Amino acid sequence: MGTALVTGATSGIGLSIARQLAGHGHDLVLVARNLERLETLAGEISRQFRVDCEVLAADLCDPQQCQVVEDRLADADRPVEWLVNNAGFAFKHAFDVSSVEAEQAQLDVLVRAPMRLTHAALPGMLARSRGRILIVSSVAGFIPGGTYSAEKAFTTVFAESLSGAYSAAGVHVTALCPGYTHTELHQRAEMDMSKLPSWLWLDADFVAEAGLKACEAGRAVCVPGAVYKGIQLATALLPRPLLRRAIGRSSR
Numbered sequence: 611m612g613t614a615l616v617t618g619a620t621s622g623i624g625l626s627i628a629r630q631l632a633g634h635g636h637d638l639v640l641v642a643r644n645l646e647r648l649e650t651l652a653g654e655i656s657r658q659f660r661v662d663c664e665v666l667a668a669d670l671c672d673p674q675q676c677q678v679v680e681d682r683l684a685d686a687d688r689p690v691e692w693l694v695n696n697a698g699f700a701f702k703h704a705f706d707v708s709s710v711e712a713e714q715a716q717l718d719v720l721v722r723a724p725m726r727l728t729h730a731a732l733p734g735m736l737a738r739s740r741g742r743i744l745i746v747s748s749v750a751g752f753i754p755g756g757t758y759s760a761e762k763a764f765t766t767v768f769a770e771s772l773s774g775a776y777s778a779a780g781v782h783v784t785a786l787c788p789g790y791t792h793t794e795l796h797q798r799a800e801m802d803m804s805k806l807p808s809w810l811w812l813d814a815d816f817v818a819e820a821g822l823k824a825c826e827a828g829r830a831v832c833v834p835g836a837v838y839k840g841i842q843l844a845t846a847l848l849p850r851p852l853l854r855r856a857i858g859r860s861s862r
């Protein structure tokens with residue numbers, strides 16, 4: 611089994627993906643900022659699943675730290691078979707009141723880093739005629755819901771484009787587009803999610819499993835769960851001006 615590199619592997623969807631890949635026998639490279647948490651998890655996962663677990667502490671907003679991950683992905687002596695671009699965060703402020711530094715950091719983690727890491731990993735995968743790239747996007751990318759949505763729209767279209775271009779060469783690329791999922795994301799962003807009905811929430815293990823299966827099967831886009839498949843269809847069918855007005859009013 612080949613090695614899988616997972617960004618944002620210390621919690622939520624990334625942790626579920628890392629554990630499931632280890633369960634399938636893949637050695638792991640775990641990436642996130644918190645070194646202590648990475649090392650604890652690496653120890654737990656390697657003991658439980660008897661796989662090798664390497665850790666790379668990197669803030670993907672920082673070009674130099676991101677470069678270290680790029681170099682690891684491009685290292686032909688230690689090939690990576692699965693790249694999972696998952697790291698991410700959100701914040702609750704509307705564009706007119708958010709700081710431009712926070713906006714830049716979000717753009718860097720959600721767009722710049724997946725683009726650069728994919729660019730580093732792809733040539734080796736093509737040379738080996740085998741590779742899997744899973745990009746954790748969001749259903750938010752289907753709606754005009756601020757910079758987070760715009761960044762997720764980029765990653766979905768990016769994954770779709772790569773899937774079309776490289777699937778026949780043995781490299782499958784998938785955009786995983788979950789809806790609301792129980793993770794640390796909303797708590798970290800200090801968002802009050804208490805009014806959200808329980809039927810809208812997904813489980814991180816369920817989302818991870820759907821994404822990994824879709825990527826293995828060579829599907830370009832994966833929207834886990836019947837509710838969000840319905841929402842995806844509704845957003846495609848609704849007149850865009852209506853969607854813009856409805857979402858625009860609720861996002862200020």
Ligand SMILES: NC(=O)c1ccc[n+]([C@@H]2O[C@H](COP(=O)([O-])OP(=O)(O)OC[C@H]3O[C@@H](n4cnc5c(N)ncnc54)[C@H](OP(=O)(O)O)[C@@H]3O)[C@@H](O)[C@H]2O)c1
Pocket residue numbers: 617618619620621622623624641642643644647668669670671696697698699719746747748749787788789790791792793794795796798
């Ligand atoms: N939860 C949802 O409802 C939901 C829905 C749709 C899509 N998503 C997407 O799912 C992905 C995973 O999010 P999650 O919900 O699982 O959130 P989470 O539980 O907060 O996990 C985020 C992970 O990303 C890492 N991370 C954050 N900023 C980073 C940075 N600058 N550099 C490197 N690593 C960083 C975190 O570790 P450190 O803090 O240690 O760096 C953590 O491991 C994100 O791309 C998110 O946009 C989530």
